[in-house]
Amino acid sequence: MHRVRVRVVEDALDANNTIARANRADFDRHGVTVVNLMGAPGAGKTALLERLLEDPLPGVRIGVLEGDVEGSLDADRLAGLHVPVTQINTAAGFGGECHLDANMVRSALGTVPLDEIDMLLIENVGNLVCPAEFRVGEDARVMVTSVTEGEDKPLKYPLMFRACDLVMVNKVDLLPHLDIDLDLLLHRIDKVHPDVPTLVVSGRTGAGVDAVRDWLGQLHATRAGARV
Amino acid sequence: MHRVRVRVVEDALDANNTIARANRADFDRHGVTVVNLMGAPGAGKTALLERLLEDPLPGVRIGVLEGDVEGSLDADRLAGLHVPVTQINTAAGFGGECHLDANMVRSALGTVPLDEIDMLLIENVGNLVCPAEFRVGEDARVMVTSVTEGEDKPLKYPLMFRACDLVMVNKVDLLPHLDIDLDLLLHRIDKVHPDVPTLVVSGRTGAGVDAVRDWLGQLHATRAGARV
Numbered sequence: 001m002h003r004v005r006v007r008v009v010e011d012a013l014d015a016n017n018t019i020a021r022a023n024r025a026d027f028d029r030h031g032v033t034v035v036n037l038m039g040a041p042g043a044g045k046t047a048l049l050e051r052l053l054e055d056p057l058p059g060v061r062i063g064v065l066e067g068d069v070e071g072s073l074d075a076d077r078l079a080g081l082h083v084p085v086t087q088i089n090t091a092a093g094f095g096g097e098c099h100l101d102a103n104m105v106r107s108a109l110g111t112v113p114l115d116e117i118d119m120l121l122i123e124n125v126g127n128l129v130c131p132a133e134f135r136v137g138e139d140a141r142v143m144v145t146s147v148t149e150g151e152d153k154p155l156k157y158p159l160m161f162r163a164c165d166l167v168m169v170n171k172v173d174l175l176p177h178l179d180i181d182l183d184l185l186l187h188r189i190d191k192v193h194p195d196v197p198t199l200v201v202s203g204r205t206g207a208g209v210d211a212v213r214d215w216l217g218q219l220h221a222t223r224a225g226a227r228v
Numbered sequence: 229m230h231r232v233r234v235r236v237v238e239d240a241l242d243a244n245n246t247i248a249r250a251n252r253a254d255f256d257r258h259g260v261t262v263v264n265l266m267g268a269p270g271a272g273k274t275a276l277l278e279r280l281l282e283d284p285l286p287g288v289r290i291g292v293l294e295g296d297v298e299g300s301l302d303a304d305r306l307a308g309l310h311v312p313v314t315q316i317n318t319a320a321g322f323g324g325e326c327h328l329d330a331n332m333v334r335s336a337l338g339t340v341p342l343d344e345i346d347m348l349l350i351e352n353v354g355n356l357v358c359p360a361e362f363r364v365g366e367d368a369r370v371m372v373t374s375v376t377e378g379e380d381k382p383l384k385y386p387l388m389f390r391a392c393d394l395v396m397v398n399k400v401d402l403l404p405h406l407d408i409d410l411d412l413l414l415h416r417i418d419k420v421h422p423d424v425p426t427l428v429v430s431g432r433t434g435a436g437v438d439a440v441r442d443w444l445g446q447l448h449a450t451r452a453g454a455r456v
Binding site for chain 2: 070129152156
């Protein structure tokens, strides 16, 4: 049975990549830079999005695509921030998918106003494993890891840390109350993914969020330059 | 393609349940009570296991089966606690599985000294979605949710909260430093899974861990009584 299963999974990933390329072509045609935001449940992805969206990125209109197994809590949280937010629920398929895939994103594109935005931030389902295996047509993959999760996560979930173009280390406001060694965490991120940029942030206090805004602005400028 | 995929998944779950029943029969034959411990990455599953194992459960010899995508960090952490620990890595299959299944547990049973233990604690891969869908032959499913993850998790990952026989709400030592409403979290757990027992605990300070020990002792006594 195992060999059949591997074959089915490989076929599914091939099909996913084909659809991801189609998504990417659509995004490029509209000049939209796309970021796939990943991290464990409770890492603080939505709180960071709220902080990011409080202040505009100069010249970059942002839209959000929210992926959740069930419900629209996160989309509701972001609804007050005057950016277009679209919800995808993965529970519609079997049992509840633990990640977004290219086809789910494609199905939602009809309701994303690609003509009215310059950047689409896609918040993936909270999970440190499978989202890293499914491209959705993004330009960059960004992950959030919280200091409350411990300094062992890069070693235990290396695929996710390797897949990312930026790692945000969140909840640093809690450092005085934790036993975690931040330097060791940063060292391990670098060991698993040498030279990946890291930004130390707090969704609660807003610390470091301007640097995230700068990184996103630069990503958009680079992508826009490449499309000309 | 979607219908084929659902069919493949259903077949896989059927096959999993068959193997889970075989595991359960083996556990019963050895008089071993089995707990499947689940939760998000960084919820504090291993830290709680460490606390639990510091003091013996009267008359209950414990063994541990550690599930991780890669590495043996958690098994190494527990190695000093004088209980038999077996490591399963899910990376051996495709890319890295995000959960344990019955067959992975079955493959490891040869190295678990079932004759020398009364209870096997299986620490699943950190994930709030898929582990809830795969029985491994356990008597009870226990989850850990940390107060740092926010009070929205029961609504966003209801299948996991519904699947469990006990919910441990961990890291309550951090409550003074968080904005979370503990009562709201407990209310939402009860809304998603009415009357499920909850225990408020701290792996860091040890608060509430005696109550977990009592719950496990009672589970073992009940199971042992049922087997006679």
